[in-house]
Amino acid sequence: MIQPRILEVRTKILKVNDETARAMRRRFEAAGVLVVNLVSSPGSGKTALLEETLRRLKARGMSVAAIVGDLETDNDAQRLARSGVPVRQIETHGLCHLEAAMVDERLAGWDLAGLEILFIENVGNLVCPTSWDLGESVRVALLSVTEGEDKPLKYPGLFNTSDLAVITKTDLAEAVGFDRALTLSNIEQVRPGMPVLEVATKTGTGIDPWIEALLARRVALLNSR
């Protein structure tokens, strides 16, 4: 389907988004805030991983916050707020991705200079969020073992635009007959050299390396300024 008119309008809107995102990225970098954009299919365990991550980083005395996107409901914000860190919800009411301006608006009143890591949990979707830069420092593509090994090949756009892949729910790997080698090879095929972490939020397996990877990224951000 060629839809030249919608493509033209979409291109202009994306251009505006890119400009907003670039300005936000400069502000984030100046303030020393690592911004992590979590993208995945619905139900791959983004919120559970984020909840545990916020809890652990807070326990280390770090200043962290989260913005969570969903079509409807503020369930996730309520759930994450239990970790005791600042959390804000964006309800997109039908839109399948977050946009830079939505995040920018939700930042109002937050002192960026007092923040070390800001997490953005995107709308659960493997397609739409791909084109929308949110000014993030790191885009993370999450993939649960229950979703199937072929997802990197089917959704190359997400893996191509992400900096890090996280395989989630590895505690279910045996129950679903997950083919780890095939998944890693498919990720490598779509995005050669992409770092891949493996976590099971429920059991805690792999959470330490994930936290360390985030902290290393923040150090790199500070050193690059």
Add this chain to the structure above:
Amino acid sequence: MIQPRILEVRTKILKVNDETARAMRRRFEAAGVLVVNLVSSPGSGKTALLEETLRRLKARGMSVAAIVGDLETDNDAQRLARSGVPVRQIETHGLCHLEAAMVDERLAGWDLAGLEILFIENVGNLVCPTSWDLGESVRVALLSVTEGEDKPLKYPGLFNTSDLAVITKTDLAEAVGFDRALTLSNIEQVRPGMPVLEVATKTGTGIDPWIEALLARRVALLNSR
């Protein structure tokens, strides 16, 4: 975000799609073909269920076929073709849904009058396919037990436009601590009275009622002509 220009163009494109879909629906009904549009998140088990469904219907001597949509790869068509029924792939190359005209084009050369049930496996996405009528008789929303009980509340659009919900991978329910009552109550809240089936393709549990539901829908279609 209000984007009046993109909304206007989108409305016109959807209108054209609706007209194409309506014409296709008339052709399907005239030919007595039940068309089943399967919509879900990526990795919820659409292809596995479809593979088993095609196999069982073929074993009963029924004339069935499938059209499968993905952003990239024809993996699913290859996999489904093993069932020995006609299967065609649509690669959308970045588009997060199927459109009526794409399906119409793929129908070329198939004798509709010789077909009893046509399955359309949509692109794995809980948002985009919602607005696009494909001329189907039945839209089925699939939700796996691994995705979380809150999905009907977060994606009401899909459940509101679907005729039937299927909970998949029930063999994993215990491993993931699936709250069945909560899920059923959430579906009921979004779409009161919606019929819900529960299947585990891997073990075969619930497949018979699913097949029977499809056959009953086809009888109803024939009787309504």
